[in-house]
Amino acid sequence: MKKRIGIVGAGAAGLHLGLYLRQHDIDVTVYTDRKPDDYSDLRLLNTVAHHAVTVQREEALGVNEWPSDQYGYFGHYYYVGTPQPMQFYGDLKEPSRAVDYRMYLPMLMRALEARGGKFSYDTVTADDLEALSEQYDLLVVCTGKFALGQLFDKQPENSPFEKPQRALCVGLFKGIKESQIRAVTMSFSPGQGELIEIPTLSFNGMVTALVLENHIGGDLEILANTKYDDDPQAFLSLLLDKLRKHHPSVAERIDPDEFDLANGSLDILQGGVVPVYRNGHAQLRNGRTIIGLGDVQATVDPVLGQGANMASYAAWVLGEEIVAQSVYDQRFCEHLERRRQDRVTCATRWTNFTLTALSQLPPAFVQFLQVLSQSREMADEFTDNFNYPERQWDYFSSPERIGNWCNKFAPDVAA
Amino acid sequence: MKKRIGIVGAGAAGLHLGLYLRQHDIDVTVYTDRKPDDYSDLRLLNTVAHHAVTVQREEALGVNEWPSDQYGYFGHYYYVGTPQPMQFYGDLKEPSRAVDYRMYLPMLMRALEARGGKFSYDTVTADDLEALSEQYDLLVVCTGKFALGQLFDKQPENSPFEKPQRALCVGLFKGIKESQIRAVTMSFSPGQGELIEIPTLSFNGMVTALVLENHIGGDLEILANTKYDDDPQAFLSLLLDKLRKHHPSVAERIDPDEFDLANGSLDILQGGVVPVYRNGHAQLRNGRTIIGLGDVQATVDPVLGQGANMASYAAWVLGEEIVAQSVYDQRFCEHLERRRQDRVTCATRWTNFTLTALSQLPPAFVQFLQVLSQSREMADEFTDNFNYPERQWDYFSSPERIGNWCNKFAPDVAA
Numbered sequence: 001m002k003k004r005i006g007i008v009g010a011g012a013a014g015l016h017l018g019l020y021l022r023q024h025d026i027d028v029t030v031y032t033d034r035k036p037d038d039y040s041d042l043r044l045l046n047t048v049a050h051h052a053v054t055v056q057r058e059e060a061l062g063v064n065e066w067p068s069d070q071y072g073y074f075g076h077y078y079y080v081g082t083p084q085p086m087q088f089y090g091d092l093k094e095p096s097r098a099v100d101y102r103m104y105l106p107m108l109m110r111a112l113e114a115r116g117g118k119f120s121y122d123t124v125t126a127d128d129l130e131a132l133s134e135q136y137d138l139l140v141v142c143t144g145k146f147a148l149g150q151l152f153d154k155q156p157e158n159s160p161f162e163k164p165q166r167a168l169c170v171g172l173f174k175g176i177k178e179s180q181i182r183a184v185t186m187s188f189s190p191g192q193g194e195l196i197e198i199p200t201l202s203f204n205g206m207v208t209a210l211v212l213e214n215h216i217g218g219d220l221e222i223l224a225n226t227k228y229d230d231d232p233q234a235f236l237s238l239l240l241d242k243l244r245k246h247h248p249s250v251a252e253r254i255d256p257d258e259f260d261l262a263n264g265s266l267d268i269l270q271g272g273v274v275p276v277y278r279n280g281h282a283q284l285r286n287g288r289t290i291i292g293l294g295d296v297q298a299t300v301d302p303v304l305g306q307g308a309n310m311a312s313y314a315a316w317v318l319g320e321e322i323v324a325q326s327v328y329d330q331r332f333c334e335h336l337e338r339r340r341q342d343r344v345t346c347a348t349r350w351t352n353f354t355l356t357a358l359s360q361l362p363p364a365f366v367q368f369l370q371v372l373s374q375s376r377e378m379a380d381e382f383t384d385n386f387n388y389p390e391r392q393w394d395y396f397s398s399p400e401r402i403g404n405w406c407n408k409f410a411p412d413v414a415a
Numbered sequence: 416m417k418k419r420i421g422i423v424g425a426g427a428a429g430l431h432l433g434l435y436l437r438q439h440d441i442d443v444t445v446y447t448d449r450k451p452d453d454y455s456d457l458r459l460l461n462t463v464a465h466h467a468v469t470v471q472r473e474e475a476l477g478v479n480e481w482p483s484d485q486y487g488y489f490g491h492y493y494y495v496g497t498p499q500p501m502q503f504y505g506d507l508k509e510p511s512r513a514v515d516y517r518m519y520l521p522m523l524m525r526a527l528e529a530r531g532g533k534f535s536y537d538t539v540t541a542d543d544l545e546a547l548s549e550q551y552d553l554l555v556v557c558t559g560k561f562a563l564g565q566l567f568d569k570q571p572e573n574s575p576f577e578k579p580q581r582a583l584c585v586g587l588f589k590g591i592k593e594s595q596i597r598a599v600t601m602s603f604s605p606g607q608g609e610l611i612e613i614p615t616l617s618f619n620g621m622v623t624a625l626v627l628e629n630h631i632g633g634d635l636e637i638l639a640n641t642k643y644d645d646d647p648q649a650f651l652s653l654l655l656d657k658l659r660k661h662h663p664s665v666a667e668r669i670d671p672d673e674f675d676l677a678n679g680s681l682d683i684l685q686g687g688v689v690p691v692y693r694n695g696h697a698q699l700r701n702g703r704t705i706i707g708l709g710d711v712q713a714t715v716d717p718v719l720g721q722g723a724n725m726a727s728y729a730a731w732v733l734g735e736e737i738v739a740q741s742v743y744d745q746r747f748c749e750h751l752e753r754r755r756q757d758r759v760t761c762a763t764r765w766t767n768f769t770l771t772a773l774s775q776l777p778p779a780f781v782q783f784l785q786v787l788s789q790s791r792e793m794a795d796e797f798t799d800n801f802n803y804p805e806r807q808w809d810y811f812s813s814p815e816r817i818g819n820w821c822n823k824f825a826p827d828v829a830a
């Protein structure tokens with residue numbers, strides 16, 4: 001008898017899982033509140049870059065629709081706005097790639113449907129889950145950061161914050177010239193905020209995502225509260241002003257006459273993310289075990305671009321374990337957690353650590369930035385490790401580890 | 416600078432670790448209370464069979480002194496003394512091998528010393544550990560089931576018992592003819608006890624280890640309390656009597672005229688093991704992290720022959736992590752536990768489960784024995800999985816899983 005899996009939520013987590021399971025001839029039903037045709041009219045959802053590890057999974061799933069050699073980017077430029085600014089570059093071993101999720105998710109949904117995945121379009125509530133769980137061998141909940149997360153217990157030791165750590169202003173823009181190498185730029189304005197610039201494919205071709213991670217109470221916070229729609233020109237000139245002051249390595253590539261939202265007024269998203277880490281499984285009152293996946297399990301601030309990448313990783317591992325096992329009980333969860341946990345917790349901890357380090361600038365972290373700015377080899381490693389958050393955490397989990405990492409590259413710097 | 420590791424205890428755990436580290440040019444000092452020359456005069460320590468996974472590690476460490484093709488055994492005979500007795504056999508894919516630890520451990524100690532491992536012969540107390548820990552990059556405690564374990568917190572969820580579950584009577588014997596295939600015999604006398612017969616190399620060649628796992632309060636318990644030294648003939652005839660009654664498939668191969676302890680009166684060991692599972696690391700008052708390894712972390716009853724095998728596995732993983740990392744902190748422990756935990760907890764749980772199942776004989780377990788007795792393929796798998804306790808636990812962790820496993824082989828049985 002075919003295994004039957006129910007998936008609640010059609011984000012990257014649910015769809016990568018569904019596609020994996022269909023490749024293994026497992027019966028899949030996805031419950032979601034949005035149809036593929038709805039997406040093109042939505043406000044910008046996020047600005048997600050997929051690292052090479054995720055692109056490889058897309059390739060294996062047969063959904064690498066926008067190949068990285070054409071649409072991808074090849075490294076990170078870093079700018080640190082200290083009194084004596086530091087500017088440097090690190091390579092990715094394989095390119096990353098960002099596509100507007102308003103194109104990406106419906107593409108995945110159509111692919112999954114074409115491969116026999118069933119879709120049921122409706123809003124699912126917590127009360128529906130018991131009945132749903134009894135229709136499937138396993139029910140997976142991946143409804144993102146807003147819905148149903150509270151079913152899974154929060155892990156306090158991995159959830160240090162109760163509030164958003166940044167006031168976000170995120171948009172897709174035109175009028176920004178590409179850097180010499182097509183790359184992300186990460187610009188750090190000490191005490192004020194970070195800007196992540198991402199070359200992104202949207203409806204009408206390549207555009208530029210700007211993710212402004214503004215410190216709360218700082219000079220840039222206003223960008224999260226000023227509405228584009230109220231007065232587009234006023235918003236754009238305020239933004240340009242702030243970019244020139246705090247993120248000059250991006251501002252200098254902007255053509256003020258062309259600078260605007262790329263497709264229109266829905267291309268901007270403002271607000272904040274509350275980081276949280278939850279248990280990856282829970283038991284319903286009927287005794288059934290349900291699995292939490294993606295943002296439901298671990299929601300991170302977008303500063304390091306980890307959320308969707310770890311969701312896809314966890315979906316793949318969950319898919320493998322569903323195929324390998326046939327009883328979805330406590331022991332099943334043990335296998336699953338043992339395999340996904342290190343990446344998911346480390347992406348979470350590294351992101352949470354970085355949020356704090358970039359606002360408090362402790363000495364070990366400043367030393368790290370200095371050595372990084374001087375050693376291309378270290379910058380390459382740091383950049384490529386965006387694929388492997390657990391390796392970053394091997395370096396960042398204590399001042400001693402950061403120190404050792406720096407010492408390894410200090411000879412380069414001294415030479 | 417060379418890494419320096421301190422190891423307290425020179426059992427299989429400490430010595431496999433030491434040998435691994437010396438292969439990687441790491442400085443090793445072993446603290447132990449016994450010299451190599453002491454061992455030949457000791458009472459029998461245990462009757463340890465090394466499964467192929469452990470023999471492969473010995474091969475890699477260059478200490479596979481007694482090769483399995485010559486000294487090993489090739490499978491398990493099973494005898495279940497139900498009213499209609501069940502008798503069957505399962506193959507090991509690669510042979511296991513048992514050597515008297517009074518020969519084995521000094522061989523390892525000499526090998527380690529020859530390769531530059533330092534030895535310090537003294538009894539270490541809990542109070543010594545802080546000072547010791549400061550002399551090394553990392554201190555590993557592997558003093559066996561009697562000493563220093565209480566430094567590591569007990570995990571109640573993996574420690575179901577407060578007392579020994581069997582009254583053990585263990586000895587090395589002569590006068591027992593080998594089975595047709597050189598193999599272990601596992602004989603189960605429902606309600607009374609188990610007997611594990613192991614072809615074993617001792618000082619004067621191949622002998623037979625008998626591990627009598629007598630149920631407390633049953634007809635066989637007396638064997639754990641009757642002293643050989645008080646009256647050797649009386650002991651032997653009592654034993655022969657009980658074997659004939661409860662373990663006939665072994666008794667029938669005994670020549671009463673030859674039957675005796677193999678080397679002399681030190682070849683017998685009586686008592687009981689309290690199973691316990693502890694955290695694998697702890698923090699000393701000076702802030703240093705110490706690692707618990709082998710029986711210190713997990714002590715199991717010998718019924719399934721897992722203790723030394725999992726100790727060796729955990730030693731190897733610890734060795735790899737010591738080589739790979741250089742800061743021995745919380746994150747180090749995370750990597751270590753993630754890698755060793757599944758095998759160690761599953762060996763523990765499978766053993767604890769089996770102790771209870773063999774005395775209470777729940778229906779799912781009886782069904783398992785019945786299907787096992789009828790399906791050679793299943794018996795082969797079960798037997799070879801003594802190498803992989805985590806796979807056994809995939810089958811035994813719930814009645815549903817046992818049932819599924821049985822169903823897989825039921826067609827064989829019906830056919």
Ligand SMILES: Cc1cc2nc3c(=O)[nH]c(=O)nc-3n(C[C@H](O)[C@H](O)[C@H](O)COP(=O)(O)OP(=O)(O)OC[C@H]3O[C@@H](n4cnc5c(N)ncnc54)[C@H](O)[C@@H]3O)c2cc1C
Nearest residue numbers: 009010011012013033049124144294295302305307308309
């Ligand atoms: C500005 C920004 C930038 C980001 N940048 C990156 C980046 O560069 N790299 C990266 O890896 N991550 C990034 N992220 C994070 C990433 O967007 C998320 O981690 C990822 O999209 C989560 O995927 P998911 O499948 O878990 O949830 P979602 O994508 O949120 O999907 C949830 C799904 O559930 C459906 N749903 C919700 N509620 C219900 C309900 N009650 N009933 C039925 N269906 C429901 C939704 O319609 C949707 O289909 C960014 C996030 C933001 C906000």
Ligand SMILES: Cc1cc2nc3c(=O)[nH]c(=O)nc-3n(C[C@H](O)[C@H](O)[C@H](O)COP(=O)(O)OP(=O)(O)OC[C@H]3O[C@@H](n4cnc5c(N)ncnc54)[C@H](O)[C@@H]3O)c2cc1C
Nearest residue numbers: 424425426427428448461464539559709710720722723724
């Ligand atoms: C009857 C029996 C049969 C068994 N059969 C099997 C089997 O078939 N397969 C299997 O895998 N396992 C078996 N075991 C279990 C196995 O013997 C143990 O799991 C294994 O030997 C534990 O190794 P260890 O290195 O952790 O500890 P040990 O071998 O106990 O070594 C402890 C070391 O620490 C030293 N030491 C102790 N205290 C101090 C101190 N205070 N200071 C300094 N040094 C100290 C000791 O001298 C020794 O060198 C059996 C056990 C028994 C009792």
